[in-house]
Amino acid sequence: METQTIKSTENTTKITERISGSEAIVKCLIEEEVKIIYGYPGGAIMPVYDELYKYQNEIHHVLTRHEQGATHSAQGFARISGKVGVAIATSGPGATNLITGIADAQIDSTPMVCITGQVPSHLLGSDAFQETDIVGISTPVTKWNCQVTKAADIPAAIAKAFYIAKSGRPGPVLVDITKDAQFEEFDFSYEKCTKIRSYNPIPKTDIEAVKEAAKLINSAKKPFIIWGQGVILSEAEKELIALVEKAGIPAAWTILGASAIPTSHPLNVGMLGMHGNYAPNKLTNECDVLIAIGMRFDDRVTGDLNKYAKQAKVIHFEIDPAEVSKNVKADIAVLGDAKTSLTAILPLIQENSHTAWHQEFKDLYEIEYNKVIKNDIHPTKEGLTMGEVINEINIQSKGEAAIVTDVGQHQMIACRYADFNKTKSNITSGGLGTMGFGLPAAIGAKMAAPEREVVSISGDGGYQMTLQELGTIFQQKAAVKVVVLNNEFLGMVRQWQQLFFDKRYASTEMINPNFVAIAEAYYLKARKVVERADLKEAVKEMMESKEPYFLEVRVEKEGNVFPMVPSGASVADIRLE
Amino acid sequence: MDTEKQLHAISVYTENNIGLLNRISAIFQRRHINIESLNTSPSEIDGVSKFTIVVNMNEVGIKKIIGQIEKQVEVIKAYYHGLDEIIYQIAGLFKIKSELLFEERQIQNIIKESNARIVTVNKEFFVLEKSGKKEEIVDLYEQLAPFGIMQYTRSGLISVTKDEMRITDLLAKFNN
Numbered sequence: 096m097e098t099q100t101i102k103s104t105e106n107t108t109k110i111t112e113r114i115s116g117s118e119a120i121v122k123c124l125i126e127e128e129v130k131i132i133y134g135y136p137g138g139a140i141m142p143v144y145d146e147l148y149k150y151q152n153e154i155h156h157v158l159t160r161h162e163q164g165a166t167h168s169a170q171g172f173a174r175i176s177g178k179v180g181v182a183i184a185t186s187g188p189g190a191t192n193l194i195t196g197i198a199d200a201q202i203d204s205t206p207m208v209c210i211t212g213q214v215p216s217h218l219l220g221s222d223a224f225q226e227t228d229i230v231g232i233s234t235p236v237t238k239w240n241c242q243v244t245k246a247a248d249i250p251a252a253i254a255k256a257f258y259i260a261k262s263g264r265p266g267p268v269l270v271d272i273t274k275d276a277q278f279e280e281f282d283f284s285y286e287k288c289t290k291i292r293s294y295n296p297i298p299k300t301d302i303e304a305v306k307e308a309a310k311l312i313n314s315a316k317k318p319f320i321i322w323g324q325g326v327i328l329s330e331a332e333k334e335l336i337a338l339v340e341k342a343g344i345p346a347a348w349t350i351l352g353a354s355a356i357p358t359s360h361p362l363n364v365g366m367l368g369m370h371g372n373y374a375p376n377k378l379t380n381e382c383d384v385l386i387a388i389g390m391r392f393d394d395r396v397t398g399d400l401n402k403y404a405k406q407a408k409v410i411h412f413e414i415d416p417a418e419v420s421k422n423v424k425a426d427i428a429v430l431g432d433a434k435t436s437l438t439a440i441l442p443l444i445q446e447n448s449h450t451a452w453h454q455e456f457k458d459l460y461e462i463e464y465n466k467v468i469k470n471d472i473h474p475t476k477e478g479l480t481m482g483e484v485i486n487e488i489n490i491q492s493k494g495e496a497a498i499v500t501d502v503g504q505h506q507m508i509a510c511r512y513a514d515f516n517k518t519k520s521n522i523t524s525g526g527l528g529t530m531g532f533g534l535p536a537a538i539g540a541k542m543a544a545p546e547r548e549v550v551s552i553s554g555d556g557g558y559q560m561t562l563q564e565l566g567t568i569f570q571q572k573a574a575v576k577v578v579v580l581n582n583e584f585l586g587m588v589r590q591w592q593q594l595f596f597d598k599r600y601a602s603t604e605m606i607n608p609n610f611v612a613i614a615e616a617y618y619l620k621a622r623k624v625v626e627r628a629d630l631k632e633a634v635k636e637m638m639e640s641k642e643p644y645f646l647e648v649r650v651e652k653e654g655n656v657f658p659m660v661p662s663g664a665s666v667a668d669i670r671l672e
Numbered sequence: 673m674d675t676e677k678q679l680h681a682i683s684v685y686t687e688n689n690i691g692l693l694n695r696i697s698a699i700f701q702r703r704h705i706n707i708e709s710l711n712t713s714p715s716e717i718d719g720v721s722k723f724t725i726v727v728n729m730n731e732v733g734i735k736k737i738i739g740q741i742e743k744q745v746e747v748i749k750a751y752y753h754g755l756d757e758i759i760y761q762i763a764g765l766f767k768i769k770s771e772l773l774f775e776e777r778q779i780q781n782i783i784k785e786s787n788a789r790i791v792t793v794n795k796e797f798f799v800l801e802k803s804g805k806k807e808e809i810v811d812l813y814e815q816l817a818p819f820g821i822m823q824y825t826r827s828g829l830i831s832v833t834k835d836e837m838r839i840t841d842l843l844a845k846f847n848n
Contacts (some may be wrong), residue, residue, distance in 0.1 A: 242690075294746075
């Protein structure tokens with residue numbers, strides 16, 4: 096290998112070395128401080144895998160059992176660490192298998208860089224073996240993507256990819272690199288990207304808007320904060336807590352905002368949306384000032400927009416200008432990074448307590464507790480509930496665990512009842528609702544934060560969509576705790592069939608395999624609980640295990656998740672039964 | 673009225689990149705919005721492309737679309753204007769049998785009155801070009817149609833605005 100020094104135009108000395116495009120890809124990742132990547136080899140990406148073999152002390156490649164698993168693991172990695180997750184795959188089916196994870200990361204604003212191999216450039220467009228137009232396919236679900244056909248373009252493309260994925264409102268990017276570009280040699284040097292002239296990731300916080308917002312908050316009689324993942328992404332948790340406490344404002348969260356404020360905080364009034372808590376949904380339509388922070392008024396949060404918070408003035412703290420007044424018209428928009436904006440507004444906020452208003456939340460919580468929560472987490476009737484399993488995990492983990500969920504009833508129950516002491520502790524597929532997300536995401540989370548307890552909670556449906564990743568758990572010795580809440584149904588769909596389709600249970604009943612045997616086949620410690628009496632001991636054994644552990648809990652077959660805002664109804668019409 | 677549909681011209685200033693057209697058109701496709709016409713060309717700024725997209729939408733909807741377009745990494749700025757706020761032209765080309773030019777005196781009158789330009793003439797056919805508002809081109813088409821048109825095509829709308837577009841200032845700001 097030849098190393099040489101060339102003078103760049105800025106009169107600084109740049110070290111370059113003559114290497115292949117594939118080695119450059121690996122070196123770019125090292126420059127971006129990537130330590131773990133998730134992927135699956137194949138023809139068009141083999142040169143890169145050959146380099147990964149050489150650089151295995153610098154970068155740990157995790158062989159997942161499916162490319163979809165690689166993306167979800169990269170997402171779990173990103174969500175718990177705040178860093179960029181990296182997934183890598185070959186062309187054709189390898190690349191298309193990434194799409195679900197990419198779409199999930201796009202709608203949930205997760206920073207992820209995907210690198211795909213592509214057929215040699217002279218074969219592009221010829222319907223070559225394993226050729227697919229992955230740039231075209233991924234365009235609507237990526238924040239940015241590009242195709243590289245020359246080795247010399249690799250460093251700038253990857254630098255741009257990392258910058259775009261992480262900056263502003265994060266998202267997934269895809270860089271497609273032809274095989275000839277991977278083989279080609281060139282003079283490599285790397286410069287991180289810090290600016291793109293057409294791209295303004297963080298709008299400047301307008302101090303006039305902040306002043307206006309402060310004035311409105313100070314004059315409010317019934318202010319209500321609703322926050323989303325934006326708070327976690329900008330690491331504005333402390334500032335949010337400071338605002339909530341100083342102004343004495345009850346605050347509720349979207350599913351992706353969960354854990355930014357500890358569950359036990361007295362002003363944390365719970366979860367918004369379709370299966371959220373009773374008080375925050377009901378009182379959305381009673382507040383006089385609605386303060387939305389880093390959230391995007393998803394339809395699962397708002398229900399019928401024509402009957403959503405019409406009485407309230409809306410203040411929207413938001414980094415993405417396209418979200419302002421997209422679903423709910425903002426009376427005051429404070430564009431910018433949540434941390435910057437909240438820091439700016441704090442000194443302008445008057446101390447307050449709003450005790451009577453807060454009492455309204457407590458009163459409604461009492462109603463919800465007696466009608467729903469009590470029976471969910473302390474059931475007396477026969478049949479284990481999902482809620483009591485979550486409650487037991489809370490007790491045993493003391494609320495310190497990161498909870499990774501899949502999609503469906505168990506997800507709603509876990510998000511409703513899990514205790515979160517620490518931020519970045521709720522990892523779930525919110526916007527896309529991707530069944531199969533949980534298990535691979537938990538692997539990524541555990542590997543990014545090995546010091547943390549990571550509990551994957553899935554239903555029997557979603558679990559079987561990606562359960563081959565048990566192989567990854569075994570091979571990586573990733574000490575994930577895998578819980579399957581088995582009701583032998585696709586429970587959420589079954590619940591809707593019960594409520595809205597006269598109990599016609601079309602294709603929702605599942606005849607399941609022996610889950611314990613499957614886990615044991617992957618050499619995992621495994622246990623099954625069918626009786627309430629065994630639950631505590633089993634959860635204890637799982638939490639105390641230093642190794643990966645599988646726990647199946649047979650829960651009641653036809654349990655329903657309440658409260659519920661029926662699809663298309665107003666948040667005020669939330670049902671308790 | 674901002675809830676009433678009307679024709680708007682969206683001007684998008686972008687980096688000159690492969691794939692951006694796909695990214696922008698996907699924004700419309702996803703929301704089931706029909707693009708009336710689309711034109712891309714270099715702009716007054718070196719290296720910056722300009723898309724002119726005409727859609728029939730209300731103002732509330734178009735503002736959201738502008739937000740989605742500007743969100744794309746390689747889009748510098750997007751604007752929208754009602755057709756009365758811009759100076760625009762559409763070009764139409766008409767291929768007609770040459771013999772008609774001599775046999776039908778009426779055609780010569782139509783050409784003269786419409787200010788259409790004869791681009792080329794040969795033994796078999798001649799080509800007429802007419803630039804103007806859409807109605808002017810359609811009007812010319814309707815006048816010529818009875819005589820028989822061999823080929824007819826109309827371009828996308830291109831426009832400049834009546835107000836100033838400070839793209840150069842904007843780029844200077846980005847570069848700082």
